[in-house]
Amino acid sequence: MSLLCPVILGSVRSDRQGIRAARFVVRALEARGHGAPLVDPAELKLPLLDRMYKEYPKGEAPKVLEDLAGLLRRADAFVIVSAEYNHSIPPALSNTLDHFLEEYFWRPSAICCYSAGAFGGVRAAMQLRAMLSELGTPSIPSLLPIPQIHKALDEEGKPAEERLARNAGKFFDELTWYAEALRARRASGTPY
Template structure:
């Protein structure tokens, strides 16, 4: 199974990216084929055409297309921005559509507050359904993310345990769907 981890924030000093990198590390330890789609790094312009209708897709889009085609499952790691997910995430994902169809999606939300991004989870669930993706019923919320890492390393064992449980459940779910 090839899993894409979508790191959904393009902001400077983004905390959610640490969570995405931690997830990647866990999948690597489990020897699960995975790759990281960092929306900040891909830096796609505001959507004008989807990939399929684009008269001249750039190199970044051309490189993403075969990777998305080869992806079996997705995990979105998203901060909560104004009670939803970031526009940068939606803009990046909206370049594609059929690449997500009938594929399993997991959601990890991130927040500096105590609710852990639960509003982003709800919004992403609706968005994934619109993309014809299949939403994993279990999600992982990440409250007070600023207290979970030190120098890029996860230091909170209880969150690490919750992430392990999420990964196990998501892989089991994705295996059943695929």
């Protein structure tokens, strides 16, 4: 069953490595028959958060926010691709996520984290889990950490080793299960 799973990238740096992970995730989701549009803050050029999307009078939100809100409302799940900056998440990721709230409700999220070092961004992922839960899109139990991203994936997001693709299989199986389960429950109503 096809799902819509936007892939939300968190870095806007000019030499960012996360685009490799985002391309890998998009390709893996599409190979499973899912829609995986990339939400790239470097391309969207979202304003710094002054007011949330829902705080604009109807029809007065900037077009970029209106379009993104529509995508998020149609989504079945989200995959967040996060670097680790100072043991935390990148500011561009926080800015992208914080513009919205209700659009995330009752949909699971999954975290793909990465770093240049050996830990693969897991310290940022732990903080991101709390944030995603508060936004109403709790993360699945599995993580997809990518240590030494500059070696693990090429520019197009193709893995250097088969191990990453194997590890990703469980991650995407779990995300699919949660997304299908929550989509079925949303269809029969939500608590509010």
